[in-house]
Amino acid sequence: MSATSGVKASGVQTRTFVAGGALLLAVALPLLLPDFGVTLLGNIGIFSLVALGLVLLTGVAGSTSFGQAAFMGVGAYTTAILTTRLEWSPWLALLAAFGMTALVALILGAVTLRMSGHYLPLATIAWGISLYYVFGNATDLTGGFTGLREVPPLSVLGVQLTSGRTYVYLILLIVILAAVGVQNLLSSRTGRAIRALRGGSVVAESFGADTYWLRIQTFLVAALLACLAGWLYAHFWRFVNPTPFGLNIGIEFLFMAVLGGSGFVWGALLGAGAITLLKNWLQDILPALFGQAGSYETIFFGLLIILMLQYSRRGLWPILDRLVPPRTPKVFGQAPLLSARSKPANGEEVLRVEHVVKQFGGLRAVNDVSFTLHAGEILGLIGPNGAGKSTMFNLVTGVNPATSGRVVLRGRDVTKLPARAISRLGVGRTFQHVKLFPEMTLVENAMMGGYARARGGLLASMLHLERRDEASLQAEALREIERVGLRDQAWNQAGNLPLGKQRLLEIARALVADPALLLLDEPAAGLRYHEKQELATLLRKLKAEGVTILLVEHDMDLVMNLADRLVVMNYGEKLAEGTPAEVQRHEGVREAYLGGVA
Numbered sequence: 001m002s003a004t005s006g007v008k009a010s011g012v013q014t015r016t017f018v019a020g021g022a023l024l025l026a027v028a029l030p031l032l033l034p035d036f037g038v039t040l041l042g043n044i045g046i047f048s049l050v051a052l053g054l055v056l057l058t059g060v061a062g063s064t065s066f067g068q069a070a071f072m073g074v075g076a077y078t079t080a081i082l083t084t085r086l087e088w089s090p091w092l093a094l095l096a097a098f099g100m101t102a103l104v105a106l107i108l109g110a111v112t113l114r115m116s117g118h119y120l121p122l123a124t125i126a127w128g129i130s131l132y133y134v135f136g137n138a139t140d141l142t143g144g145f146t147g148l149r150e151v152p153p154l155s156v157l158g159v160q161l162t163s164g165r166t167y168v169y170l171i172l173l174i175v176i177l178a179a180v181g182v183q184n185l186l187s188s189r190t191g192r193a194i195r196a197l198r199g200g201s202v203v204a205e206s207f208g209a210d211t212y213w214l215r216i217q218t219f220l221v222a223a224l225l226a227c228l229a230g231w232l233y234a235h236f237w238r239f240v241n242p243t244p245f246g247l248n249i250g251i252e253f254l255f256m257a258v259l260g261g262s263g264f265v266w267g268a269l270l271g272a273g274a275i276t277l278l279k280n281w282l283q284d285i286l287p288a289l290f291g292q293a294g295s296y297e298t299i300f301f302g303l304l305i306i307l308m309l310q311y312s313r314r315g316l317w318p319i320l321d322r323l324v325p326p327r328t329p330k331v332f333g334q335a336p337l338l339s340a341r342s343k344p345a346n347g348e349e350v351l352r353v354e355h356v357v358k359q360f361g362g363l364r365a366v367n368d369v370s371f372t373l374h375a376g377e378i379l380g381l382i383g384p385n386g387a388g389k390s391t392m393f394n395l396v397t398g399v400n401p402a403t404s405g406r407v408v409l410r411g412r413d414v415t416k417l418p419a420r421a422i423s424r425l426g427v428g429r430t431f432q433h434v435k436l437f438p439e440m441t442l443v444e445n446a447m448m449g450g451y452a453r454a455r456g457g458l459l460a461s462m463l464h465l466e467r468r469d470e471a472s473l474q475a476e477a478l479r480e481i482e483r484v485g486l487r488d489q490a491w492n493q494a495g496n497l498p499l500g501k502q503r504l505l506e507i508a509r510a511l512v513a514d515p516a517l518l519l520l521d522e523p524a525a526g527l528r529y530h531e532k533q534e535l536a537t538l539l540r541k542l543k544a545e546g547v548t549i550l551l552v553e554h555d556m557d558l559v560m561n562l563a564d565r566l567v568v569m570n571y572g573e574k575l576a577e578g579t580p581a582e583v584q585r586h587e588g589v590r591e592a593y594l595g596g597v598a
């Protein structure tokens with residue numbers, strides 16, 4: 001049976017056929033269209049680049065920018081000024097524009113992306129408005145609101161692209177390359193971490209990703225795509241003024257991304273095409289209909305977006321995408337093994353928690369708790385609701401720093417380290433509330449666990465130079481999925497799994513990280529009886545293979561049968577510690593917690 005059994009080969013053929021048809025259309029259109037149509041096509045291509053950046057930044061990573069038109073303006077004005085006033089080559093001016101854009105994007109990103117909430121959108125609005133007025137008022141440099149004329153045409157390999165038709169081919173080529181690059185990125189290790197950003201930082205950080213840096217990189221890519229669009233625009237129209245770079249156009253770009261399908265790469269092209277054509281058509285008919293001039297199309301777009309958000313939040317692309325058979329997952333063949341970390345010898349101390357305190361305002365959620373955990377052991381952390389177990393879990397994994405005390409992992413003080421650093425030292429975890437990516441396959445979800453074990457940054461991913469590591473990562477993900485008993489569903493979407501199996505998948509994801517210590521937060525919560533039995537069998541198997549486990553669990557039967565030792569917490573303090581039998585005999589525990597169960 002092939003690795004992707006169940007995925008129809010016809011899916012590949014249909015998609016290849018459709019993609020080939022679209023490519024042929026792209027080649028034929030500039031020849032078939034009248035001059036006006038060619039100009040529109042050129043604009044659609046240019047705007048697609050900006051929308052593509054927004055798909056990545058907003059649709060995928062969840063950060064909103066209203067300032068993309070301003071980044072486009074930087075590209076357009078830099079090249080217009082340098083080529084008309086200083087007679088630079090447009091290609092050299094492109095490098096200068098990239099430099100300027102990167103500088104601004106890094107400053108804006110560095111200041112705002114560390115803060116949660118609306119700081120980035122607000123900063124991009126401020127940037128969008130102020131830059132528009134800079135373009136309009138720095139008259140000596142930019143020509144003010146009348147703009148700069150006679151921007152020279154581009155030359156490629158000594159050929160001047162003076163005709164719109166030839167220029168449009170260059171635009172289309174750049175758009176296709178950019179879309180393929182972003183597509184490659186999204187299906188890579190870095191791309192999976194970027195896709196995880198939408199749901200917050202915890203998952204990606206827990207597997208070793210620096211989410212702040214990822215957000216900055218994503219913002220930078222989106223800004224550079226907008227800058228490239230501006231550069232193309234300036235040499236296409238051979239004229240720039242501030243109008244196409246205002247805040248209202250920045251909002252229009254967001255419309256394009258949302259309408260096309262904000263999480264879908266090819267949706268950017270669709271959205272740019274739909275909005276540009278619609279705008280053009282509406283600008284013709286609406287003033288005639290209302291009997292006077294005005295930007296009535298903006299009202300129409302506003303209504304359209306409200307309707308879209310109400311009835312088809314994911315945009316137009318998924319509707320079209322459903323018409324062809326599903327995408328076939330990319331299956332790599334044989335691959336070298338990922339390097340494994342050295343594991344502690346059986347019985348060696350893996351984790352030491354020393355007099356740890358966690359204070360939330362006036363509340364001591366964890367109060368002077370100490371315990372140790374040795375290699376090959378399952379330690380159960382139990383206690384009634386609100387006892388401080390999850391807080392303790394967060395202290396060990398670095399999600400929250402301890403107020404005082406020490407957490408020592410394999411002899412190294414990790415008390416002040418962030419989650420990503422602790423993860424990289426060999427801690428794999430699952431979550432109390434399952435945090436998977438429902439639209440990704442089981443394999444892709446599991447591959448996320450191995451983020452820190454593979455290489456391949458943003459650029460390598462865009463160029464698809466990280467295939468070797470991807471292949472190894474995929475092979476490792478398949479091995480761990482098999483280990484937890486989900487091999488036959490490996491290529492299904494994770495969202496289709498029942499909760500019990502989703503928890504098993506989270507364990508597989510944590511195992512892909514090759515952890516020296518596995519932390520499981522209430523893995524049996526919400527499971528049916530037979531699912532709990534499957535879980536217990538799996539954890540026993542992992543223990544037999546030498547995996548060290550810290551288990552937070554409410555299910556007393558499960559934990560009493562599985563754990564070698566227990567730490568009981570109550571009101572943030574350690575109430576008891578010992579074997580399950582000792583704990584069940586402990587008077588304080590019987591009174592405070594176990595009651596009739598013991």
Ligand SMILES: Nc1ncnc2c1ncn2[C@@H]1O[C@H](COP(=O)(O)OP(=O)(O)OP(=O)(O)O)[C@@H](O)[C@H]1O
Pocket residue numbers: 360363365383384385386387388389390391392
């Ligand atoms: N971020 C926070 N800010 C303020 N208080 C918090 C925070 N996190 C936890 N607490 C409080 O700390 C105490 C311990 O909570 P914690 O979630 O660690 O308990 P728990 O033993 O895991 O409970 P449960 O079994 O219900 O998950 C509770 O009183 C909780 O309200």
